[in-house]
Amino acid sequence: xxxxxxxxxxxxxxxDRILLVRQFRAAVKRETLEFPSGHVDEGEDPAAAALRELxxxxxxxxxxxxxLGMLSPDTGRLSNRMWCYxxxxxxxxQAPPKEDGLEVLDCTPMELIEFVRNARFDHALNxxxxxxxxxxxxxxxxxxxxx
Numbered sequence: 766x767x768x769x770x771x772x773x774x775x776x777x778x779x780x781d782r783i784l785l786v787r788q789f790r791a792a793v794k795r796e797t798l799e800f801p802s803g804h805v806d807e808g809e810d811p812a813a814a815a816l817r818e819l820x821x822x823x824x825x826x827x828x829x830x831x832x833l834g835m836l837s838p839d840t841g842r843l844s845n846r847m848w849c850y851x852x853x854x855x856x857x858x859q860a861p862p863k864e865d866g867l868e869v870l871d872c873t874p875m876e877l878i879e880f881v882r883n884a885r886f887d888h889a890l891n892x893x894x895x896x897x898x899x900x901x902x903x904x905x906x907x908x909x910x911x912x
Contacts, residue, residue, distance in 0.1 A: 768845040772815040773802040773891060775833070775898045776825060776854045782871035784823050784854065785886070789866060798870070798886045800894065811848035819852065823869045827852035833897040838890055849894040851903055874904055 776784040790797045803818035805811050812830050820826050833849040872880065880886035881895070898904065 768843055769807075770805040770811065770846045770848065771802060772805060772811050772818055772848045772850065773800045773894045774815050774819045774827075774830070774850045774852055775800055775894060775903075776819055776823065776827065776852045777874075777903075778825075778854055778856075778871060781873065783874055783877050784819075784825060785870045785872060785877075786822050787868040787870055797888060798880060799888050800891050802891070805848070812850065815848065815850045815852075819854070822867055823854075825854040825856055827854045829853075831901070833894065833901055836890065836893055836897075847890055847894070849897050851898055851901065 778784065784801060785798050786801055787796055787798055789795070801819045801822040803814065803822070805814040809817075812832070815830055816827065829852070831851040833851055836847045836849060837843075838845060838847055877886065877895070881892060886892070
């Protein structure tokens with residue numbers, strides 16, 4: 766089955782906090798915590814989609830994205846891809862999120878790992894993107910030993 770590609774952005778603020786969005790997801794009938802994410806429009810470059818989704822969902826922007834990798838969400842059924850990015854962000858003046866129903870949150874990297882551990886952050890593809898971020902050196906692996 767062919768679905769649209771999508772992007773996810775692990776966004777870190779100058780205060781060393783990670784941006785998350787909380788939203789109700791009808792498929793699981795509850796609110797979820799996720800990284801800013803969304804679909805790549807037809808003909809759109811995935812990096813441009815990542816910057817657009819970051820701004821639309823959080824009100825933040827980034828001067829540069831680092832490509833972390835591309836994941837295949839479900840190789841047994843789907844042919845789409847998820848493009849994963851890391852960004853160090855800056856807040857745009859008076860730029861609230863453009864999407865209704867989203868709440869922007871932030872946490873420390875270690876709080877995020879604790880959210881994963883206690884299943885508050887349980888979106889499997891976002892956890893895979895987090896692992897790509899760790900593998901690219903954006904977290905010190907020694908800091909995980911305290912968890």
